[in-house]
Amino acid sequence: MEAYSTQVVELLSLGKTSEGIHQMKVVVTHEHKQGTYVIAIDEFTFLEIEACRPLNGARARISLYPKWDPxxxxxxxxxxxxxxxxxxxxxxxxxEEYLNQIKQMRQGQLPSAAGNGGQQEQERREITAAGAESEAQLEVSTLSRANFLKRIYIRVPRMVNLVLIGFIFLVILSIPYHSKAGLMDLGGRTNAANTGNTNEANGTAVMEGSNTAVLPAFASVKELDQHEAALPAAVKEAEAGNRTDDKDQPDQPQKNYEVIDVDPExxxxxxxxxxxALTFDDGPxxxxxxxxDILTSSKVAATFLxxxxxxxxxxxxxxxxxKQGMSIGNHSWDHQEMTKVAPAEQVQxxxxxxxxxxxxxHTAVTLFRPPYGAVDDKLFEVAGKQHMKTLMWNRDPEDWNHKKPExxxxxxxxIEASGGIYVLHEDKNTVEALPDILKYLKGKSLTFAIFK
Known part of the structure; x- marks a missing residue:
């Protein structure tokens, strides 16, 4: 089956050369590359597109999936x-000629050369944006520091608990004990040093071939009780606070998925x-x-932008x-095309x-998906300075444009599902189709992923 590579084809202009060749200029986004291309098309399709007046004061995105009308x-x-x-x-x-051209673009077989006009326009935009970007640098830096401090604030309770637990562990290790041959467990049995597997997370050792937990080294149960009684009340409260009840924990689904860390570069x-991976845009x-609920009932998770x-x-x-364990990301404040605004406005x-x-x-949000998939190097850099990782996609069912779940x-x-990041939307037909989508994907024995 065909692998979907190209993400977006945006129409910039339609025209006819002095030699009578009909052309369209497009911006093609393909994986990590974006280029402007001038493509020759047949006169029949050219006139049909022109009759739609697609560029009448608007942004025009060409569908990557022509269809047959029987x-x-x-x-x-x-x-x-x-x-x-x-x-x-x-x-x-x-x-049919146009159909084949679109299929080639969809598969990543892009034209060999970019149009000069698009390249010059890009250079002009970069020059124009340079002044605005320099004015925005201070604001970028200030807001980045603010976001960094906020993330530290979010993590402070956990960090304090870890510090207190570490302090308790050091206090325990510093208390002298009396032993001739080794460590004494609660039953008084002697265990040779270096015997068994250490569970560092809990500060205990577990004997090989046994389920017996060996406590930190004390001469006797009485000495252990005396030490516990001597612990400061504040330390005890902190240690107890670190062991939260199950009812206070998020209702996480059974994890039949993996968390993928997006490369910030x-x-x-x-x-x-x-x-x-399934991702859902434009909510909540x-x-x-x-x-x-549908995702959790299938014991998988998704990323919501x-x-x-x-x-x-x-x-x-x-x-x-x-709370249900879904990954949450930033899809802008108002879904405007952010490449068309100044860096200072992007930051805000x-x-x-x-x-x-x-x-x-109460969780750090570090994922960013640009509206309409429109992202350039400037926006990518602004997002990175705010600790945002850019998450795109390579599978687009255009679910918002379909009238039936089927x-x-x-x-x-x-289409080939393996390796796919699907972009879906919070739509009635998508909700109705989702159980069958999950059943189909799980039948492929694929590992579901969410992002951070």
């Missing part, structure tokens, strides 16, 4: 036209063979808790997803979203 006996495709206020799908008839598009919504404005309206959904947007999500989850499920059956 009633009209022809191929057709679509363009998603997006403005600040709306998103609509424009359908057009296309040729790269944008992550896919996974190694044998792994699969009224469907969030239902999606989480939340929009700040939606999280402000649905804080309980954020808390619920986090990301920081505001992180602050809200961390206040709800259409979403059909995509999963028609």
């Amino acid at each position: 009633y009209r006996n022809t191929y057709y495709s679509s363009i998603i036209r997006t403005t600040d206020f709306s998103r609509e799908t424009l359908y057009f008839v296309c040729s 790269k944008k992550l598009f896919g996974l190694p063979k044998g792994y699969v 919504s009224r469907y969030t808790e239902k999606i989480v 939340f929009i700040g404005e939606n999280a402000k309206r649905n804080p309980d959904a954020v808390r619920y997803a986090s 947007n990301l920081s505001k979203t992180v602050s809200l999500l961390e206040s709800l989850t 259409d979403i499920l059909r995509y999963f059956h028609g």
Whole structure:
């Protein structure tokens, strides 16, 4: 089955050369590369696309999956036209030649040379952004320090407990004991030094071939009782506080998945063979808790990329997803295309979203998924300075654009799942399709993954 490589094809312009060649200029995002290309297309498809007026004051994204219409006996495709206020799908008839060109782009077989116009435009943008970026450096640095201190604050209780436990362990080791041949266990049996396996996490030793736990070295049970009675009350309280009741712990599902640490130096598009990940964009919504329940009932987890404005309206959904062991990430405050704003505004947007999500989850939020998949080196750098790791995708069922759950499920059956990071959305049809999606993926014996 075909492996999906290209993530986004954005239409920049349509035109005709003096030689009569019909062309379209596109920006193609493919794994870690992004390039501007001028592609020759047939006149029939060119006129069909032009009739849709896709660039009429909007951003146009070309569908990577043309389809066959058996009633009209022809191929057709679509363009998603997006403005600040709306998103609509424009359908057009296309040729088989166009179908093959899109298939090649989808598989990562990009044109050999980029158009000069796109390259010059990129250089112009970089020059224009340079001044704004230099003005934003102080704000970037200040907010980065603030976020760093906030993460330290989140981790302080755990760090204090670890320090106190370490102190107790050192006190125990410093108490003299009396033994001639070795260590005495509670039953008075002598064990030779270096015998058994050490469980460092609990400060105890376990004998090989035995389930008997050997306590730290005291001459007798009486001496141990005396030492316990002498411990300061504050230390005892801290030690007791570190042993929380089960009812205070998050309702974590049985872990039939792995946590993948995203490399902060790269944008992550896919996974190694044998792994699969489901990610959900644009929440939280009224469907969030239902999606989480379906995942936990299947004993797997997913990564949720939340929009700040939606999280402000649905804080309980954020808390619920986090409590159930889902990974939470930043999908911007308002889902605007962040590559079109100045670095200072990018900083504010990301920081505001992180602050809200961390206040709800009490967990550091370090994942960032750019809206529309639009990310350039400048945005990637701004996100990195705020300790954000950029998470992309390499499987796009376009679930938001389907009218029936069966259409979403059909995509999963028609493409190689291994190594895929699927981008899904919190939509009614997606919720209905999710149990069957999970059943299908689990039947492939793949390891599910979430990200941090």
